[in-house]
Amino acid sequence: MSTLRLSGDLWMGDAPLIRNLALEFPAARWSCLLGRSGVGKSTLARLIAGLPGPYRLEGELAGNGRALAGHVAMMAQDAQLLPWADCVQNVTIGARLRGARPDLARARALLAQVGLAGLEGRRPAALSGGQRQRVALARVLMEDCPIVVLDEPFSALDTVTRLAMQDLAAKLLQGRCVILITHDPLEAIRLSDHAYLLGPLGAESLALPASPTPRDFTAPETLAAQAQLLARLHSLGPVLCAG
Ligand SMILES: Nc1ncnc2c1ncn2[C@@H]1O[C@H](COP(=O)(O)OP(=O)(O)OP(=O)(O)O)[C@@H](O)[C@H]1O
Secondary structure (H helix, E strand, C coil): CCEEEEEEEEEECCEEEEEEEEEEEECCCEEEEEECCCCCHHHHHHHHHCCCCCEEEEEEEEECCECCCCCEEEEECCCCCCCCCCHHHHHCHHHHHCCCCCCHHHHHHHHHHCCCCCCCCCCHHHCCHHHHHHHHHHHHHHHCCCEEEEECCCCCCCHHHHHHHHHHHHHHCCCCEEEEECCCHHHHHHHCCEEEEEECCEEEEECCCCCCCCCCCCCHHHHHHHHHHHHHHHHCCCCCCCC
């Protein structure tokens, strides 16, 4: 699967959310989706991941004309772990739901890769927020899908843990088509090869530094791009609540 393409109008119930979408998510690249709260970023993430909901796309979503079922793994802000299951059981949940025999050795190896060697038998309640996101990352790697959707995966973490998780994800998800949703301009700039700013009337492509990712958060070009992106997001104005 080389490039994932999404085009058309996104609807929530009987109301349009985003019109005129023409998004391209190349293989082996990180693409970022930005936009005001409520614009429809998580809805797009769910659509790409094939999750059910009261939304529909009047258009096309495919990778080289092929359907996406079985090709997408997703990681969200909340690690979404089973509270009664230990790390190994959480990482192998996909196989068990499919009725397949879980590869426990591979699960343990992936947990070691994300820095959780020795904690395999712990349940989520006995892990820190950062450790839970590491389990979620290991679960994504376990699924071994060419497309990975990350919906604000690190936004609940403190800044230093977040930077470490960004570096880890950039390393371990290398070679996959990653679609990152984030509110954090620095995260977008550090990790993305390209970015779209979403609005109700469509998506705008944003310029990013040419340097390789993950970008050094102290590099002048990273900081300049972060400031520029923050200014662009700020210019959209605050989110207003109806009623
Ligand atoms: N299950 C649902 N039923 C009805 N409306 C929904 C549902 N889920 C989301 N919406 C609405 O669809 C719109 C888009 O929601 P979505 O969560 O995709 O936005 P978002 O851009 O991800 O926002 P945020 O940045 O705040 O997470 C919002 O107006 C939201 O209220």
